Amino acid sequence: MLKALLFILLFTFGFSKAELIRVYAAADLQYALKEIAQLYEEENPQDKVELIFGSSGKGTAQIKSGAPYHIFFSADMKYVEELYKEGYVVTEPKPYAIGRLVVWVRKDSGLVPSEFPQVLLDPKVRKIAIANWEHAPYGRAAKQVLENYGVFEKVKNKLVLGENVSQTASFVYSGAADVGFIPLSLAVSSNMREVGTYWLIPADKHDALMQGYGITKVGASSQAVRRFYNFIGTPKVRQIFIKYGFVLPGEKR
Template identity: 75%
Template sequence: MPKVLVFILVFFINFSKAELIRIFSASDLQYALKEISKAYEKEYPQDKVELVFGSSGKGAIQIKAGAPYHIFFSADMKYVEELYREGYIVTKPKPYAVGRIVVWVRKDSGLDPSDFPKVLFDQRVKRIAIANWEHAPYGRIAKQVLERYGVFEKLKSKLVLGENIAQTASYVYSGSADVGLIALSLALAPNMKEIGNFWAIPEDKHDLILQGYGITKAGEGYQSVKRFYQFVQTPQARKIFIKYGFVLPDESK
């Protein structure tokens, strides 16, 4: 068989193996996972990664309802463990990071985020953005932080709830809120760093934010899904995670 025909045959065989990888991810990963997906597609051009971002709680509900996501990245390991116990996740839950929560303000606000929680009572602060604690892990942690500092009830009327942590960040980024309690990964994004300042809340002021992922029942059997799942654990992907503040206990920032 002529070499040209062999090349064409191989090309079409590889093209026929191209698979779409559907991923539901917690919103705190919107910058890191987009970058990781681009790196993956560069290495495996036959595959296409489709990302959907939202709150971890709502993602878990959608998966239980039959949403055809192949991989689930949660900002709270408990959602992955729950789905695993109930058979919706087929791989043993694996952590990809311990998250951090920060206080974020615009530079032009004149506010000092490190003056926490006193800054929340500044007369210039009319609205404080946090994620909805009913289904967003970072919202639950933000509420817990305010409670442990003993200020939640005093500030309740100022709270503006985002559906997920990305929407919460957009509120304070746009100026719709004056202060935001958001994920470190979003605070480290170039657009957020350019116009804002942040202060990391001490980890002893809230529960551990252990984040995890797994392959769903819908993704079982797809080689592309397994490739991406494994790619997340490579040094190349870990480097991107660390860039956005996503570290595991044995890693350094």
């Protein structure tokens, strides 16, 4: 009897494969979502979360083309709403934050980001990193900021486009660019804080970056996907979002 019980336990837990949850997320989530996924896996060792980061526009296009992502986190709620209307996302889009944009420079650059927009015109500034506004929501917001401050035409020849905000941050972090427009969520990460400083751009200088998520059609039948989706709404996860500046109306970081 004991041997039979041990065999059943071994078969159930020893040979069962972990259920995979494949998540495509906007690149501004790279630090927060890694921490969330680690916490989830500690509490749900039977599941494995695979994270893929990129621009929201490209993620949307890939999902429409049949990419096997189970959950989609977008830096622009409009992309999730679009996929929901077209049947590619099966849960009603839910918000997780209103994104904030910052101007970031290295501490050793001698530049002062709060002296915006004049800092962009400093002779020392030869390259300005910005996400590609064709498919990156933060890039669109940054372009709006430059236009609203009346300096887009003055600095457009200095702009260096990143495929997403993660690549944009790497440009300015490495010194390949002198100034960068990046999400607050990246600016507050430990490695970025160590070498750089930032200025928070007023929220009224660009369209609101309402961000949201949902389960895709591919992930609709998976209990593991539903577990992770529900986990995102828990208070402990909310605190991780807030830690990285991902706040909703009424919340403070």
